[in-house]
Amino acid sequence: MFRSSPILFNQGAPFVKLFFSLLLGSVIIFADYKLHATEKIRLVGNNLLFPIQQLLSQPGKFSDFSLDYFQTRSSLKQKLEEQSSQLDYLRLMANQAETLESENSHLRKLLSLQQKSNVKSLAAEVIFSPLSPSSQRIIINRGNADGLKSGMPIASEAGIMGQIVRVFENSSEVALLEDRDFVIPVLVERNGLRTVLFGVGRGEPLELRYVNNLADLDVGDHLITSGIDGTYPAGIPVAIISKIDRSSDNSGAIIACKPLAQLHHHRHLIVLLYQPTTTALRPAESETVKNRLRQKKGN
Amino acid sequence: MAFSIFKLRSMTGPFLTLLGAFILNMFPWGNSPWVPDFLLITLAFWVLQAPEKINLISAFVLGLLMDIQTSQFLGVHAIVYVTASFIIIYEQRRLLNATLLGQTFIMLKVFLIANFVLLLILWIIWPGKEISFAFIIIPSVIETCLWPIFKKVLSNRASFINHHQT
Numbered sequence: 001m002f003r004s005s006p007i008l009f010n011q012g013a014p015f016v017k018l019f020f021s022l023l024l025g026s027v028i029i030f031a032d033y034k035l036h037a038t039e040k041i042r043l044v045g046n047n048l049l050f051p052i053q054q055l056l057s058q059p060g061k062f063s064d065f066s067l068d069y070f071q072t073r074s075s076l077k078q079k080l081e082e083q084s085s086q087l088d089y090l091r092l093m094a095n096q097a098e099t100l101e102s103e104n105s106h107l108r109k110l111l112s113l114q115q116k117s118n119v120k121s122l123a124a125e126v127i128f129s130p131l132s133p134s135s136q137r138i139i140i141n142r143g144n145a146d147g148l149k150s151g152m153p154i155a156s157e158a159g160i161m162g163q164i165v166r167v168f169e170n171s172s173e174v175a176l177l178e179d180r181d182f183v184i185p186v187l188v189e190r191n192g193l194r195t196v197l198f199g200v201g202r203g204e205p206l207e208l209r210y211v212n213n214l215a216d217l218d219v220g221d222h223l224i225t226s227g228i229d230g231t232y233p234a235g236i237p238v239a240i241i242s243k244i245d246r247s248s249d250n251s252g253a254i255i256a257c258k259p260l261a262q263l264h265h266h267r268h269l270i271v272l273l274y275q276p277t278t279t280a281l282r283p284a285e286s287e288t289v290k291n292r293l294r295q296k297k298g299n
Numbered sequence: 300m301a302f303s304i305f306k307l308r309s310m311t312g313p314f315l316t317l318l319g320a321f322i323l324n325m326f327p328w329g330n331s332p333w334v335p336d337f338l339l340i341t342l343a344f345w346v347l348q349a350p351e352k353i354n355l356i357s358a359f360v361l362g363l364l365m366d367i368q369t370s371q372f373l374g375v376h377a378i379v380y381v382t383a384s385f386i387i388i389y390e391q392r393r394l395l396n397a398t399l400l401g402q403t404f405i406m407l408k409v410f411l412i413a414n415f416v417l418l419l420i421l422w423i424i425w426p427g428k429e430i431s432f433a434f435i436i437i438p439s440v441i442e443t444c445l446w447p448i449f450k451k452v453l454s455n456r457a458s459f460i461n462h463h464q465t
Contacts, residue, residue, distance in 0.1 A: 014354070014355060014385070014388065017354070017355045017356075018355060018381065018382075018385045021355050021356075021358075021359050021377070021378070021381040022378055022381065022382075024359070024374075024377075025359070025362075025374040025375075025377045025378035025381065026374070026378070027374075028363075028373050028374035028377070029372050029373065029374040029375060029378075029420070029424070031373075032372045032373040032374065033372050033424060038373045041367075041373065042367055042373065045363075045364070045367035046367060049325070049367065049368060052322060052325055053325055056322070056325050056326050056327065057327050127327065128325075128326075128327030128328075128329075129327070129329055129330040130330065130368065130369040130370045130371075131324075131328065131329075131330050131331075131334050131336075131369055132330060132369050132370070132371055133332070133417065133418055133421060133431065133434035134418075134421040134425060136330065137330075137370060139370070166370070173370050180425060181425075202330075
């Protein structure tokens with residue numbers, strides 16, 4: 001019968017194995033980070049793990065449900081009153097919005113501007129947020145099967161929360177605003193100044209970079225999406241300026257912003273089914289270039 | 300008959316407990332430094348107790364699984380687990396001869412190195428931001444505190460190995 005070699009001969013540290021494992025690991029990291037060559041493996045692995053993840057997130061859901069169920073009568077009554085007053089207010093606002101909208105569309109027609117279509121949305125639920133020291137991501141329960149695409153924005157009722165970065169069959173991965181290297185083009189609501197908002201890393205405020213030291217910005221200014229890159233629909237609130245440090249040197253002002261959406265306290269959120277429009281026309285070739293090309297061909 | 304049960308246990312012991320630890324890791328704990336890596340503790344135990352069954356290759360494969368679960372770059376956890384397993388094999392004699400307290404102190408070192416390597420790799424991929432020490436120290440200390448408990452629970456599953464050796 002086969003038996004493994006006695007423990008005596010297994011002694012000693014496996015330096016060769018360690019070396020090759022580290023080498024292989026580095027190669028795989030490189031293939032994933034630079035070449036994105038491992039998406040297939042990830043897709044298969046995620047499809048295998050998804051049912052378990054879904055199952056394991058059930059207790060949390062159940063506790064939410066039971067908390068809702070056993071709410072006391074008084075708190076419910078209070079909530080009802082609050083909501084009815086809110087409803088009145090919203091009705092008023094809706095009336096106002098209707099008139100504004102009709103006025104707006106009229107003006108748009110006058111200006112013969114492209115009419116913006118309403119963005120369709122889809123409700124989604126957070127399954128879990130993967131443990132990672134470097135990034136801030138969440139997994140939601142909608143995926144390829146629901147028509148989600150990489151790059152679609154995610155929002156809560158308060159504003160933009162992030163963007164889909166990876167789509168699986170029934171789930172997808174969302175990078176939150178705080179995620180490192182997250183970039184979103186924004187507009188200062190007060191004066192229309194266009195800038196770009198950057199995510200710095202977990203737990204740190206967002207940063208407005210490449211802003212002139214003398215730019216007209218104040219603490220408390222609201223930032224909304226500008227819609228310039230075509231990834232985000234225009235006019236959705238994103239963040240509020242929380243701190244401005246106008247340094248005396250030439251490096252420009254350091255402007256810290258706070259996201260308007262509560263990034264870590266939401267269980268339900270909205271996927272905006274907004275197709276990125278990257279069909280901008282290329283600039284027409286000028287006559288001189290055409291002539292040069294013709295000359296080259298002639299030669 | 301007795302022999303077949305014995306063999307079955309020796310096959311399923313490490314496999315089932317590692318799977319259990321992986322599922323424990325998959326609970327929606329959230330993303331905070333206070334969440335320990337249960338799979339790392341279980342893996343460390345099996346590498347120490349049954350190095351002929353659970354070796355660097357198993358550590359590598361489990362690391363890849365963990366990378367998919369945490370949606371990290373593939374290979375990050377693989378390198379971390381391989382490094383931790385290597386240190387345990389390197390320190391095997393000291394670990395097996397030490398008292399529980401001494402063993403726990405050596406494990407603190409192993410977990411500290413493992414979590415440091417994790418942050419080091421992420422720092423190499425995305426340089427610039429300083430390494431947050433909370434993510435090295437807090438999980439390491441929690442994993443060290445869990446080590447005696449895991450050892451007690453898993454030793455029950457590992458009893459066949461003690462039979463084997465005596």
